[in-house]
Amino acid sequence: MSRYAYYPGCSLETMAATYHVSSMEVAHKLGIELEEMEDWNCCGATAYSHVDELLATVLCARNLAIAEKQGLDIVAPCNACFKNLRTTNLAIQRDADLAEHMNYALEADDLHYGGGVKVNHIMDVFVADPVLETIRRKANDRIRGLRVAPYYGCQIVRPRRPGVEPRDIDDPGYFEDLLVAAGAEPVPYPYKLRCCGAALMVTNRRAAAQMVRDLLQSAVDSGAEIIATACPLCQTNLECYQADVNRLCGTDFAMPIVYFTQLLGLALGVGVKRLGLGKELVSAKAALAGRDRTTPAK
Protein backbone atom coordinates (compact mmCIF):
# COMPACT_ATOMS: atom_id res chain seq x y z
CA MET A 1 0.00 0.00 0.00
CA SER A 2 1.40 3.37 -0.95
CA ARG A 3 1.06 6.38 1.32
CA TYR A 4 1.39 10.05 0.54
CA ALA A 5 1.27 13.38 2.35
CA TYR A 6 -1.95 14.82 0.97
CA TYR A 7 -1.99 18.58 0.33
CA PRO A 8 -5.63 19.43 -0.53
CA GLY A 9 -5.16 23.17 -1.09
CA CYS A 10 -7.70 25.83 -0.13
CA SER A 11 -10.15 25.29 -2.99
CA LEU A 12 -10.72 21.65 -2.10
CA GLU A 13 -12.16 22.73 1.23
CA THR A 14 -14.66 25.03 -0.47
CA MET A 15 -15.65 25.37 -4.12
CA ALA A 16 -13.95 22.12 -5.11
CA ALA A 17 -15.04 19.89 -2.25
CA THR A 18 -16.24 17.37 -4.82
CA TYR A 19 -12.66 17.02 -6.11
CA HIS A 20 -11.58 16.20 -2.57
CA VAL A 21 -14.24 13.58 -1.85
CA SER A 22 -13.84 11.91 -5.25
CA SER A 23 -10.03 11.83 -4.89
CA MET A 24 -10.40 10.16 -1.51
CA GLU A 25 -12.88 7.59 -2.84
CA VAL A 26 -10.72 6.69 -5.83
CA ALA A 27 -7.54 6.47 -3.75
CA HIS A 28 -9.34 4.20 -1.30
CA LYS A 29 -10.52 1.90 -4.09
CA LEU A 30 -6.95 1.63 -5.38
CA GLY A 31 -5.33 1.02 -2.01
CA ILE A 32 -3.56 4.37 -1.92
CA GLU A 33 -3.47 6.13 1.42
CA LEU A 34 -3.70 9.93 1.36
CA GLU A 35 -2.73 11.25 4.76
CA GLU A 36 -3.72 14.92 5.02
CA MET A 37 -0.80 17.13 6.00
CA GLU A 38 -0.88 18.57 9.47
CA ASP A 39 -1.65 22.35 9.57
CA TRP A 40 -0.77 22.97 5.90
CA ASN A 41 -1.05 26.55 4.61
CA CYS A 42 -2.03 28.17 1.30
CA CYS A 43 0.50 27.73 -1.56
CA GLY A 44 0.23 31.47 -2.38
CA ALA A 45 -1.39 30.88 -5.78
CA THR A 46 -0.18 33.55 -8.22
CA ALA A 47 -0.69 36.44 -5.77
CA TYR A 48 2.39 35.77 -3.69
CA SER A 49 4.59 35.59 -6.77
CA HIS A 50 3.12 38.93 -7.83
CA VAL A 51 4.45 40.47 -4.63
CA ASP A 52 7.80 38.84 -4.01
CA GLU A 53 9.64 35.69 -4.99
CA LEU A 54 10.99 34.87 -1.52
CA LEU A 55 7.55 35.46 -0.04
CA ALA A 56 6.10 32.91 -2.46
CA THR A 57 8.95 30.52 -1.68
CA VAL A 58 8.57 30.65 2.11
CA LEU A 59 4.88 29.70 1.99
CA CYS A 60 5.63 26.55 0.01
CA ALA A 61 8.77 25.77 2.03
CA ARG A 62 6.61 25.38 5.14
CA ASN A 63 4.43 22.79 3.41
CA LEU A 64 7.46 20.90 2.08
CA ALA A 65 8.95 20.82 5.60
CA ILE A 66 5.70 19.52 7.09
CA ALA A 67 5.63 16.67 4.54
CA GLU A 68 9.26 15.85 5.24
CA LYS A 69 8.45 15.64 8.94
CA GLN A 70 5.69 13.16 8.03
CA GLY A 71 8.27 11.21 6.04
CA LEU A 72 6.10 11.15 2.93
CA ASP A 73 6.07 12.50 -0.63
CA ILE A 74 3.42 15.10 -1.44
CA VAL A 75 0.30 14.61 -3.53
CA ALA A 76 -1.53 17.78 -4.61
CA PRO A 77 -4.75 17.69 -6.67
CA CYS A 78 -4.70 21.36 -7.74
CA ASN A 79 -2.56 22.34 -10.73
CA ALA A 80 -1.55 25.67 -9.17
CA CYS A 81 -0.62 24.16 -5.78
CA PHE A 82 1.28 21.42 -7.59
CA LYS A 83 3.25 23.90 -9.67
CA ASN A 84 4.06 26.15 -6.73
CA LEU A 85 5.17 23.31 -4.45
CA ARG A 86 7.10 21.65 -7.25
CA THR A 87 8.99 24.69 -8.51
CA THR A 88 9.78 25.81 -4.96
CA ASN A 89 11.06 22.34 -4.18
CA LEU A 90 13.36 22.36 -7.22
CA ALA A 91 14.60 25.85 -6.38
CA ILE A 92 15.46 24.88 -2.80
CA GLN A 93 17.10 21.63 -3.90
CA ARG A 94 19.43 23.34 -6.36
CA ASP A 95 20.21 26.53 -4.41
CA ALA A 96 21.98 26.09 -1.08
CA ASP A 97 21.75 29.79 -0.21
CA LEU A 98 18.02 29.76 -0.75
CA ALA A 99 17.70 26.59 1.36
CA GLU A 100 19.62 28.25 4.18
CA HIS A 101 17.45 31.34 4.01
CA MET A 102 14.28 29.23 4.05
CA ASN A 103 15.48 27.16 6.97
CA TYR A 104 16.21 30.33 8.92
CA ALA A 105 12.56 31.31 8.33
CA LEU A 106 11.26 27.79 9.07
CA GLU A 107 12.90 27.89 12.52
CA ALA A 108 10.12 30.27 13.55
CA ASP A 109 7.73 27.33 13.24
CA ASP A 110 10.15 24.67 14.57
CA LEU A 111 10.51 23.22 11.10
CA HIS A 112 13.43 22.32 8.84
CA TYR A 113 13.52 21.30 5.20
CA GLY A 114 16.31 19.06 3.93
CA GLY A 115 15.09 18.78 0.34
CA GLY A 116 13.99 15.15 0.57
CA VAL A 117 10.39 15.36 -0.59
CA LYS A 118 9.01 14.66 -4.07
CA VAL A 119 5.96 16.60 -5.24
CA ASN A 120 3.36 14.75 -7.32
CA HIS A 121 0.15 15.83 -8.95
CA ILE A 122 -2.62 13.44 -7.95
CA MET A 123 -2.96 12.34 -11.58
CA ASP A 124 0.69 11.21 -11.51
CA VAL A 125 -0.24 8.74 -8.81
CA PHE A 126 -3.10 7.22 -10.79
CA VAL A 127 -1.13 6.86 -14.03
CA ALA A 128 1.91 5.34 -12.34
CA ASP A 129 2.70 1.82 -13.48
CA PRO A 130 0.83 -0.73 -11.39
CA VAL A 131 -2.06 1.63 -10.55
CA LEU A 132 -3.08 2.28 -14.17
CA GLU A 133 -3.25 -1.47 -14.74
CA THR A 134 -5.38 -1.91 -11.63
CA ILE A 135 -7.81 0.70 -12.94
CA ARG A 136 -7.99 -1.09 -16.30
CA ARG A 137 -8.71 -4.38 -14.52
CA LYS A 138 -11.28 -3.03 -12.09
CA ALA A 139 -13.15 -0.65 -14.39
CA ASN A 140 -16.82 -1.45 -14.96
CA ASP A 141 -18.93 -0.28 -17.91
CA ARG A 142 -20.26 2.80 -16.15
CA ILE A 143 -18.53 5.36 -18.39
CA ARG A 144 -17.81 3.02 -21.30
CA GLY A 145 -17.74 4.97 -24.54
CA LEU A 146 -18.31 8.35 -22.86
CA ARG A 147 -16.72 10.98 -25.09
CA VAL A 148 -14.54 13.03 -22.76
CA ALA A 149 -12.39 16.07 -23.53
CA PRO A 150 -9.24 15.63 -21.40
CA TYR A 151 -8.49 19.14 -20.18
CA TYR A 152 -5.04 19.15 -18.58
CA GLY A 153 -4.82 22.89 -17.99
CA CYS A 154 -1.50 24.72 -17.80
CA GLN A 155 0.40 24.27 -14.62
CA ILE A 156 0.09 20.48 -14.50
CA VAL A 157 2.72 20.41 -17.27
CA ARG A 158 4.20 23.91 -17.32
CA PRO A 159 6.68 25.29 -16.58
CA ARG A 160 9.02 22.34 -17.00
CA ARG A 161 12.71 22.56 -16.25
CA PRO A 162 14.91 21.12 -18.98
CA GLY A 163 16.28 17.76 -17.96
CA VAL A 164 14.16 17.44 -14.84
CA GLU A 165 11.18 15.70 -16.37
CA PRO A 166 11.30 13.44 -19.39
CA ARG A 167 7.55 13.74 -19.99
CA ASP A 168 6.30 15.21 -23.28
CA ILE A 169 4.82 18.58 -22.47
CA ASP A 170 3.88 19.61 -26.00
CA ASP A 171 1.48 16.75 -26.50
CA PRO A 172 1.15 14.65 -23.36
CA GLY A 173 -1.08 11.56 -23.47
CA TYR A 174 -1.23 10.27 -19.92
CA PHE A 175 -4.63 11.80 -19.14
CA GLU A 176 -6.03 10.08 -22.25
CA ASP A 177 -4.43 6.78 -21.15
CA LEU A 178 -6.15 7.09 -17.79
CA LEU A 179 -9.54 7.76 -19.36
CA VAL A 180 -9.12 4.80 -21.71
CA ALA A 181 -8.21 2.57 -18.76
CA ALA A 182 -11.45 3.66 -17.07
CA GLY A 183 -13.44 2.77 -20.19
CA ALA A 184 -14.09 6.26 -21.53
CA GLU A 185 -13.35 7.51 -25.01
CA PRO A 186 -11.11 10.59 -24.91
CA VAL A 187 -11.68 12.86 -27.90
CA PRO A 188 -8.77 14.65 -29.60
CA TYR A 189 -8.96 18.01 -27.84
CA PRO A 190 -6.70 20.61 -29.48
CA TYR A 191 -7.05 23.07 -26.57
CA LYS A 192 -6.23 20.56 -23.85
CA LEU A 193 -3.18 22.57 -22.68
CA ARG A 194 -4.58 26.04 -23.23
CA CYS A 195 -5.19 28.41 -20.34
CA CYS A 196 -8.64 28.77 -18.69
CA GLY A 197 -7.87 32.39 -17.78
CA ALA A 198 -7.15 31.54 -14.14
CA ALA A 199 -7.46 34.62 -11.91
CA LEU A 200 -8.24 36.81 -14.93
CA MET A 201 -11.84 35.69 -14.32
CA VAL A 202 -11.67 38.02 -11.33
CA THR A 203 -9.34 40.72 -12.62
CA ASN A 204 -10.16 40.89 -16.34
CA ARG A 205 -13.51 39.19 -16.91
CA ARG A 206 -13.72 39.89 -20.65
CA ALA A 207 -10.34 38.31 -21.33
CA ALA A 208 -11.09 35.22 -19.26
CA ALA A 209 -14.59 34.83 -20.70
CA GLN A 210 -13.19 34.76 -24.20
CA MET A 211 -10.53 32.22 -23.23
CA VAL A 212 -13.19 29.97 -21.68
CA ARG A 213 -15.43 30.41 -24.71
CA ASP A 214 -12.61 29.13 -26.95
CA LEU A 215 -12.07 26.11 -24.69
CA LEU A 216 -15.76 25.23 -24.64
CA GLN A 217 -16.08 25.69 -28.41
CA SER A 218 -13.07 23.47 -29.00
CA ALA A 219 -14.66 20.76 -26.83
CA VAL A 220 -17.97 21.02 -28.70
CA ASP A 221 -16.15 20.86 -32.04
CA SER A 222 -14.28 17.78 -30.83
CA GLY A 223 -17.55 15.98 -30.20
CA ALA A 224 -17.08 15.82 -26.44
CA GLU A 225 -20.09 15.12 -24.20
CA ILE A 226 -18.24 16.27 -21.12
CA ILE A 227 -14.97 17.95 -20.12
CA ALA A 228 -12.83 16.34 -17.42
CA THR A 229 -10.52 18.63 -15.44
CA ALA A 230 -7.66 18.14 -13.01
CA CYS A 231 -7.71 21.58 -11.41
CA PRO A 232 -10.24 23.45 -9.24
CA LEU A 233 -9.56 26.76 -10.95
CA CYS A 234 -10.13 25.30 -14.41
CA GLN A 235 -13.32 23.65 -13.18
CA THR A 236 -14.65 26.87 -11.64
CA ASN A 237 -13.87 29.00 -14.68
CA LEU A 238 -15.29 26.53 -17.19
CA GLU A 239 -18.35 25.60 -15.17
CA CYS A 240 -19.40 28.22 -12.63
CA TYR A 241 -18.73 31.04 -15.10
CA GLN A 242 -20.24 29.25 -18.10
CA ALA A 243 -23.49 31.24 -17.73
CA ASP A 244 -21.49 34.46 -17.63
CA VAL A 245 -19.51 33.41 -20.71
CA ASN A 246 -22.81 32.77 -22.53
CA ARG A 247 -24.03 36.22 -21.44
CA LEU A 248 -20.85 38.06 -22.47
CA CYS A 249 -20.11 36.14 -25.66
CA GLY A 250 -23.64 35.50 -26.89
CA THR A 251 -23.10 31.75 -26.84
CA ASP A 252 -25.31 28.92 -25.65
CA PHE A 253 -23.01 26.36 -24.08
CA ALA A 254 -24.32 23.69 -21.71
CA MET A 255 -21.16 21.63 -21.34
CA PRO A 256 -20.82 19.66 -18.11
CA ILE A 257 -17.40 19.93 -16.45
CA VAL A 258 -16.40 17.27 -13.94
CA TYR A 259 -13.22 16.31 -12.12
CA PHE A 260 -11.41 13.36 -13.65
CA THR A 261 -11.57 11.67 -10.26
CA GLN A 262 -15.38 11.73 -10.42
CA LEU A 263 -15.26 9.77 -13.69
CA LEU A 264 -12.66 7.36 -12.30
CA GLY A 265 -14.84 6.87 -9.24
CA LEU A 266 -17.84 5.93 -11.37
CA ALA A 267 -15.73 3.44 -13.31
CA LEU A 268 -14.55 1.91 -10.03
CA GLY A 269 -18.10 1.48 -8.76
CA VAL A 270 -18.37 4.39 -6.33
CA GLY A 271 -21.87 5.84 -5.96
CA VAL A 272 -22.85 9.14 -7.59
CA LYS A 273 -23.49 10.92 -4.27
CA ARG A 274 -20.22 9.83 -2.72
CA LEU A 275 -18.39 11.42 -5.67
CA GLY A 276 -20.17 14.73 -5.21
CA LEU A 277 -21.91 14.46 -8.58
CA GLY A 278 -25.06 16.57 -8.66
CA LYS A 279 -23.36 19.63 -7.15
CA GLU A 280 -22.35 21.06 -10.51
CA LEU A 281 -24.11 24.15 -11.88
CA VAL A 282 -24.19 22.67 -15.38
CA SER A 283 -25.72 19.28 -14.76
CA ALA A 284 -23.70 16.24 -15.80
CA LYS A 285 -26.68 13.95 -15.28
CA ALA A 286 -27.74 13.65 -18.93
CA ALA A 287 -24.20 13.02 -20.13
CA LEU A 288 -23.64 10.34 -17.54
CA ALA A 289 -27.16 8.85 -17.63
CA GLY A 290 -27.07 6.75 -20.78
CA ARG A 291 -24.42 4.49 -19.33
CA ASP A 292 -25.78 4.25 -15.82
CA ARG A 293 -25.88 0.58 -14.96
CA THR A 294 -25.59 0.85 -11.18
CA THR A 295 -27.76 3.77 -10.12
CA PRO A 296 -30.81 4.80 -12.13
CA ALA A 297 -30.82 8.46 -13.18
CA LYS A 298 -33.46 10.44 -11.37
Place this chain on the structure above:
Amino acid sequence: MVTTSARKPSFREEVENLLHAEEGASLVRCIQCATCSAVCPAVEFMDHTPRQLIGLINAGMKDEVMSSNTFWTCASCYACTEKCPEGIRPADVMYALTRYSLWNDTFNRDWVAPDFTRRFTRTILRTGKSYEPGYAPAFIFEGGFGGIVSEMQMGLKLLAKGRLPLIPARIERVRNLRAMIARVLPLDGIE
Protein backbone atom coordinates in the same frame (compact mmCIF):
# COMPACT_ATOMS: atom_id res chain seq x y z
CA MET B 1 39.70 41.53 -8.29
CA VAL B 2 36.87 43.51 -6.79
CA THR B 3 35.66 46.39 -8.86
CA THR B 4 33.37 49.03 -7.52
CA SER B 5 31.06 50.98 -9.68
CA ALA B 6 28.78 53.88 -8.92
CA ARG B 7 26.76 53.22 -12.06
CA LYS B 8 23.04 53.16 -11.53
CA PRO B 9 21.51 49.89 -12.74
CA SER B 10 19.61 50.13 -15.99
CA PHE B 11 15.87 49.49 -15.97
CA ARG B 12 16.47 46.07 -17.54
CA GLU B 13 18.90 45.19 -14.74
CA GLU B 14 16.41 46.36 -12.12
CA VAL B 15 13.79 44.06 -13.62
CA GLU B 16 16.21 41.14 -13.84
CA ASN B 17 17.22 41.66 -10.22
CA LEU B 18 13.64 40.87 -9.24
CA LEU B 19 14.07 37.38 -10.69
CA HIS B 20 16.78 36.31 -8.28
CA ALA B 21 15.89 32.64 -7.87
CA GLU B 22 14.87 32.06 -11.46
CA GLU B 23 17.02 30.51 -14.16
CA GLY B 24 15.89 32.38 -17.25
CA ALA B 25 18.25 33.89 -19.78
CA SER B 26 18.90 37.62 -19.71
CA LEU B 27 16.49 39.81 -21.63
CA VAL B 28 19.37 41.01 -23.83
CA ARG B 29 19.10 37.62 -25.54
CA CYS B 30 15.67 38.53 -26.97
CA ILE B 31 15.67 38.33 -30.79
CA GLN B 32 12.17 39.84 -31.12
CA CYS B 33 10.83 36.72 -32.84
CA ALA B 34 7.39 37.14 -31.20
CA THR B 35 6.93 33.47 -30.40
CA CYS B 36 5.83 34.55 -26.90
CA SER B 37 3.17 36.86 -28.35
CA ALA B 38 1.97 34.18 -30.77
CA VAL B 39 1.33 31.57 -28.08
CA CYS B 40 -0.11 33.97 -25.47
CA PRO B 41 -3.85 33.32 -25.00
CA ALA B 42 -4.44 36.77 -23.44
CA VAL B 43 -2.41 38.85 -25.89
CA GLU B 44 -5.33 40.67 -27.48
CA PHE B 45 -6.25 42.16 -24.10
CA MET B 46 -2.75 43.53 -23.48
CA ASP B 47 -1.62 47.11 -24.17
CA HIS B 48 1.67 45.71 -25.46
CA THR B 49 2.44 42.20 -26.65
CA PRO B 50 5.05 40.34 -24.58
CA ARG B 51 7.55 40.86 -27.42
CA GLN B 52 6.93 44.61 -27.44
CA LEU B 53 7.20 44.79 -23.66
CA ILE B 54 10.58 43.04 -23.63
CA GLY B 55 11.74 45.40 -26.38
CA LEU B 56 10.63 48.40 -24.34
CA ILE B 57 12.44 47.09 -21.25
CA ASN B 58 15.64 46.60 -23.23
CA ALA B 59 15.28 50.12 -24.59
CA GLY B 60 14.98 51.45 -21.02
CA MET B 61 11.52 52.91 -21.63
CA LYS B 62 10.45 52.56 -18.04
CA ASP B 63 7.40 54.85 -17.97
CA GLU B 64 5.90 53.20 -21.00
CA VAL B 65 6.46 49.73 -19.54
CA MET B 66 5.12 50.54 -16.10
CA SER B 67 1.94 52.13 -17.41
CA SER B 68 1.20 49.08 -19.59
CA ASN B 69 -1.46 46.63 -18.43
CA THR B 70 0.42 43.74 -20.03
CA PHE B 71 1.99 42.19 -16.95
CA TRP B 72 -1.27 42.35 -14.98
CA THR B 73 -3.03 40.62 -17.88
CA CYS B 74 -0.72 37.58 -17.82
CA ALA B 75 -2.59 34.50 -16.53
CA SER B 76 0.64 32.62 -15.67
CA CYS B 77 0.01 29.81 -18.15
CA TYR B 78 3.73 29.65 -19.08
CA ALA B 79 3.06 28.90 -22.77
CA CYS B 80 5.63 31.61 -23.67
CA THR B 81 8.15 30.24 -21.22
CA GLU B 82 8.07 26.80 -22.82
CA LYS B 83 8.46 28.15 -26.33
CA CYS B 84 11.05 30.94 -26.10
CA PRO B 85 13.94 29.83 -28.35
CA GLU B 86 16.39 31.94 -26.34
CA GLY B 87 15.51 30.55 -22.92
CA ILE B 88 13.96 33.77 -21.63
CA ARG B 89 11.12 33.14 -19.19
CA PRO B 90 8.59 35.84 -20.12
CA ALA B 91 5.97 34.69 -17.55
CA ASP B 92 8.52 35.23 -14.79
CA VAL B 93 9.41 38.63 -16.27
CA MET B 94 5.71 39.53 -15.91
CA TYR B 95 5.93 38.60 -12.23
CA ALA B 96 9.03 40.78 -11.87
CA LEU B 97 7.09 43.73 -13.29
CA THR B 98 4.09 43.22 -11.00
CA ARG B 99 6.55 43.22 -8.06
CA TYR B 100 8.19 46.36 -9.34
CA SER B 101 4.85 48.11 -9.75
CA LEU B 102 3.55 47.09 -6.30
CA TRP B 103 6.72 48.00 -4.39
CA ASN B 104 7.21 51.26 -6.28
CA ASP B 105 3.52 52.05 -6.18
CA THR B 106 3.33 52.75 -9.90
CA PHE B 107 0.19 50.76 -10.74
CA ASN B 108 -2.96 52.29 -12.19
CA ARG B 109 -5.60 52.63 -9.44
CA ASP B 110 -8.36 51.63 -11.87
CA TRP B 111 -6.95 48.15 -12.34
CA VAL B 112 -8.57 45.30 -10.43
CA ALA B 113 -5.57 42.98 -10.41
CA PRO B 114 -3.27 44.84 -7.96
CA ASP B 115 -6.15 45.24 -5.51
CA PHE B 116 -7.00 41.55 -5.84
CA THR B 117 -3.37 40.63 -5.21
CA ARG B 118 -3.26 42.76 -2.07
CA ARG B 119 -6.50 41.29 -0.71
CA PHE B 120 -5.26 37.78 -1.38
CA THR B 121 -1.91 38.47 0.27
CA ARG B 122 -3.48 39.98 3.37
CA THR B 123 -5.99 37.13 3.71
CA ILE B 124 -3.21 34.57 3.86
CA LEU B 125 -1.19 36.67 6.30
CA ARG B 126 -4.22 36.71 8.60
CA THR B 127 -5.44 33.13 8.27
CA GLY B 128 -2.85 31.06 6.41
CA LYS B 129 -5.49 30.07 3.87
CA SER B 130 -7.28 31.55 0.89
CA TYR B 131 -10.97 32.47 1.11
CA GLU B 132 -12.66 33.04 -2.24
CA PRO B 133 -15.72 35.13 -1.21
CA GLY B 134 -13.37 37.65 0.46
CA TYR B 135 -12.09 38.76 -2.94
CA ALA B 136 -15.49 39.67 -4.31
CA PRO B 137 -15.26 43.41 -3.52
CA ALA B 138 -12.21 43.64 -5.79
CA PHE B 139 -14.18 42.95 -8.92
CA ILE B 140 -17.89 42.91 -8.29
CA PHE B 141 -18.54 46.35 -9.77
CA GLU B 142 -16.31 45.84 -12.76
CA GLY B 143 -18.98 44.02 -14.73
CA GLY B 144 -21.66 46.73 -14.43
CA PHE B 145 -25.25 45.92 -13.48
CA GLY B 146 -25.42 42.75 -15.60
CA GLY B 147 -22.21 41.62 -13.97
CA ILE B 148 -23.49 42.14 -10.45
CA VAL B 149 -26.72 40.27 -11.16
CA SER B 150 -24.85 37.42 -12.82
CA GLU B 151 -22.36 37.22 -9.94
CA MET B 152 -25.14 37.13 -7.36
CA GLN B 153 -27.04 34.45 -9.25
CA MET B 154 -23.94 32.31 -9.37
CA GLY B 155 -23.25 32.88 -5.67
CA LEU B 156 -26.76 31.82 -4.71
CA LYS B 157 -26.57 28.69 -6.85
CA LEU B 158 -23.22 27.73 -5.33
CA LEU B 159 -24.63 28.35 -1.87
CA ALA B 160 -27.60 26.11 -2.62
CA LYS B 161 -25.21 23.36 -3.75
CA GLY B 162 -23.18 23.72 -0.58
CA ARG B 163 -20.10 24.92 -2.45
CA LEU B 164 -19.71 28.35 -0.88
CA PRO B 165 -18.15 28.53 2.58
CA LEU B 166 -19.54 31.11 4.98
CA ILE B 167 -16.69 31.05 7.43
CA PRO B 168 -13.06 31.45 6.32
CA ALA B 169 -10.75 28.57 7.20
CA ARG B 170 -7.73 29.22 9.36
CA ILE B 171 -4.54 27.30 10.10
CA GLU B 172 -3.59 26.64 13.71
CA ARG B 173 -0.13 28.19 13.75
CA VAL B 174 -0.87 31.50 12.01
CA ARG B 175 1.38 33.28 14.48
CA ASN B 176 4.35 31.10 13.52
CA LEU B 177 3.60 31.50 9.83
CA ARG B 178 3.68 35.27 10.26
CA ALA B 179 6.95 35.03 12.16
CA MET B 180 8.38 32.97 9.29
CA ILE B 181 7.29 35.52 6.70
CA ALA B 182 8.75 38.33 8.81
CA ARG B 183 12.13 36.61 8.51
CA VAL B 184 11.91 37.05 4.72
CA LEU B 185 10.14 40.39 4.29
CA PRO B 186 9.00 43.24 6.54
CA LEU B 187 5.34 42.53 7.25
CA ASP B 188 4.33 46.18 7.15
CA GLY B 189 5.39 46.28 3.51
CA ILE B 190 2.73 43.76 2.53
CA GLU B 191 -0.09 44.37 4.99
